Amino acid sequence: xxxxxxxxxxxxxxxxxxxxxxxxxxxxxxxxxxxxxxxxxxxxxxxxxxxxxxxxxxxxxxxxxxxxxxxxxxxxxxxxxxxxxxxxxxxxxxxxxxxxxxxxxxxxxxxxxxxxxxxxxxxxxxxxxxxxxxxxxxxxxxxxxxxxxxxxxxxxxxxxxxxx
Amino acid sequence: xxxxxxxxxxxxxxxxxxxxxxxxxxxxxxxxxxxxxxxxxxxxxxxxxxxxxxxxxxxxxxxxxxxxxxxxxxxxxxxxxxxxxxxxxxxxxxxxxxxxxxxxxxxxxxxxxxxxxxxxxxxxxxxxxxxxxxxxxxxxxxxxxxxxxxxxxxxxxxxxxxxxxxxxxxxxxxxxxxxxxxxxxxxxxxxxxxxxxxxxxxxxxxxxxxxxxxxxxxxxxxxxxxxxxxxxxxxxxxxxxxxxxxxxxxxxxxxxxxxxxxxxxxxxxxxxxxxxxxxxxxxxxxxxxxxxxxxxxxxxxxxxxxxxxxxxxxxxxxxxxxxxxxxxxxxxxxxxxxxxxxxxxxxxxxxxxxxxxxxxxxxxxxxxxxxxxxxxxxxxxxxxxxxxxxxxxxxxxxxxxxxxxxx
Numbered sequence: 103x104x105x106x107x108x109x110x111x112x113x114x115x116x117x118x119x120x121x122x123x124x125x126x127x128x129x130x131x132x133x134x135x136x137x138x139x140x141x142x143x144x145x146x147x148x149x150x151x152x153x154x155x156x157x158x159x160x161x162x163x164x165x166x167x168x169x170x171x172x173x174x175x176x177x178x179x180x181x182x183x184x185x186x187x188x189x190x191x192x193x194x195x196x197x198x199x200x201x202x203x204x205x206x207x208x209x210x211x212x213x214x215x216x217x218x219x220x221x222x223x224x225x226x227x228x229x230x231x232x233x234x235x236x237x238x239x240x241x242x243x244x245x246x247x248x249x250x251x252x253x254x255x256x257x258x259x260x261x262x263x264x265x266x
Numbered sequence: 267x268x269x270x271x272x273x274x275x276x277x278x279x280x281x282x283x284x285x286x287x288x289x290x291x292x293x294x295x296x297x298x299x300x301x302x303x304x305x306x307x308x309x310x311x312x313x314x315x316x317x318x319x320x321x322x323x324x325x326x327x328x329x330x331x332x333x334x335x336x337x338x339x340x341x342x343x344x345x346x347x348x349x350x351x352x353x354x355x356x357x358x359x360x361x362x363x364x365x366x367x368x369x370x371x372x373x374x375x376x377x378x379x380x381x382x383x384x385x386x387x388x389x390x391x392x393x394x395x396x397x398x399x400x401x402x403x404x405x406x407x408x409x410x411x412x413x414x415x416x417x418x419x420x421x422x423x424x425x426x427x428x429x430x431x432x433x434x435x436x437x438x439x440x441x442x443x444x445x446x447x448x449x450x451x452x453x454x455x456x457x458x459x460x461x462x463x464x465x466x467x468x469x470x471x472x473x474x475x476x477x478x479x480x481x482x483x484x485x486x487x488x489x490x491x492x493x494x495x496x497x498x499x500x501x502x503x504x505x506x507x508x509x510x511x512x513x514x515x516x517x518x519x520x521x522x523x524x525x526x527x528x529x530x531x532x533x534x535x536x537x538x539x540x541x542x543x544x545x546x547x548x549x550x551x552x553x554x555x556x557x558x559x560x561x562x563x564x565x566x567x568x569x570x571x572x573x574x575x576x577x578x579x580x581x582x583x584x585x586x587x588x589x590x591x592x593x594x595x596x597x598x599x600x601x602x603x604x605x606x607x608x609x610x611x612x613x614x615x616x617x618x619x620x621x622x623x624x625x626x627x628x629x630x631x632x633x634x635x636x637x638x639x640x641x642x643x644x645x646x647x648x649x650x651x652x653x654x655x656x657x658x659x660x661x662x663x664x665x666x667x668x669x670x671x672x673x
Contacts, residue, residue, distance in 0.1 A: 111299045111319075112575065118275045118300040120613045124620060125277045136617035171576050174298060175326050208323055208331040209297035 112173050116143050132216050144169040157249045158223045161256035177206035187255040189226045189237035282366035294352050303352045305555040307342040311335045314345050318552035325544050507554050508547045513540045534578045545572050
């Protein structure tokens with residue numbers, strides 16, 4: 103105990119997180135959350151569930167998660183691999199609004215970040231858009247139009263793939 | 267060696283009858299590294315972390331990782347009460363967990379009897395009692411270092427209190443609650459309100475620190491320079507803390523010399539030199555918070571690991587690639603990697619099986635690929651539908667801790 107070597111904390115923490123997700127039952131946030139393959143502990147993938155009582159309800163989106171080697175002191179980089187219509191998420195690249203990283207805290211888990219992303223779906227901010235086309239609908243007050251566009255793409259692009 | 271094969275963590279309790287111990291254990295773990303607190307220190311905002319974890323956070327960001335309020339390394343104070351809690355729990359953990367698991371299999375076999383659990387409990391107590399004798403004497407020894415005078419009567423008074431407190435269950439716990447609602451300071455044994463203890467501990471800390479700090483302040487650079495030459499064995503007394511450096515006022519070569527004087531590698535660009543110095547300072551100062559400081563040799567090994575994973579030798583982004591480098595060296599991290607590679611792969615395999623099963627449930631189309639023959643396994647991977655399986659613990663799942671995205 104006294105001579106435990108530190109410095110491989112990133113691995114260890116990720117393994118603990120993985121172990122916890124393995125034990126966790128069904129949840130409202132993600133379908134799964136796991137490393138992409140056996141070889142790289144710093145590359146994860148997840149499938150996010152659409153938040154209930156929102157136009158995104160019932161949706162599923164793939165996420166690509168890149169974890170820096172100094173995690174958890176630095177935040178992971180996450181982008182959508184399934185297209186999503188949201189003012190703060192880029193349509194073509196899946197890039198997520200950077201406020202996610204600005205508020206990073208090392209105590210947050212990967213599952214915590216997914217929860218935060220899910221929350222972002224319910225509280226879009228049209229004033230700093232990565233997807234201007236969707237943002238403009240909101241800004242013009244066309245909430246019905248926005249909702250139907252979102253519902254359409256949520257259904258249309260729904261994550262289907264089981265890629266293994 | 268403390269990390270056995272199955273990577274202990276708080277979720278281990280979830281599948282036992284003692285699932286309520288999961289949040290308990292979780293609260294004995296650092297929310298940054300998810301491991302048991304290692305040399306816990308408390309911040310100005312009253313959050314506790316491993317000394318090394320919080321030092322790394324503060325040197326990157328200057329903010330508390332729990333509440334994001336600003337804090338400084340210098341304000342960190344050791345939290346020895348938590349250290350003792352952790353030490354005691356770690357000792358008891360294996361036997362309690364084993365009993366809980368055995369009970370679990372027994373329950374699974376349907377041999378539930380009302381008298382059995384009671385008998386069990388008594389066994390747990392005996393086990394713990396035996397093991398706890400050891401740390402008890404230790405902690406006494408440690409305590410005496412930090413205090414100048416304990417009157418022996420005070421010591422006698424506390425020892426018998428402590429032992430039953432840890433060992434016996436609920437009945438005695440109730441008995442232990444002090445009638446006057448006051449608790450004794452672990453250092454001077456003065457009674458005070460519970461919430462006054464931590465602020466009060468700072469007084470002792472300052473008493474302890476101040477005589478050291480003032481005389482050495484001007485000489486600290488000089489004496490540090492001398493340190494590496496004295497040899498690898500640090501004196502058994504508390505090593506001296508390293509001061510922070512304002513890197514911007516140092517030229518490359520001056521910084522390089524500083525690293526050389528500290529006895530750590532001095533190659534690389536200035537930015538790498540800075541990062542290496544910061545990491546060394548964090549490792550070193552965290553070690554100063556330990557009751558049993560490691561020798562400098564061990565810290566150098568830790569710095570070496572840092573160099574491979576995040577410093578100048580970190581080439582590949584994958585810890586698996588880098589761990590191959592680690593394995594060539596002869597410190598126990600290599601064993602760790604070796605034995606845990608399998609572990610990790612097993613975890614991933616479980617995760618995959620489980621998510622496969624979930625995906626199949628959720629997606630009506632099912633799973634088109636070749637995983638048909640894995641059917642029975644995937645059931646296993648899904649985990650036991652135990653009572654406690656939904657217990658949410660730790661601040662991670664806490665509403666307060668979800669990142670605010672509204673900005």
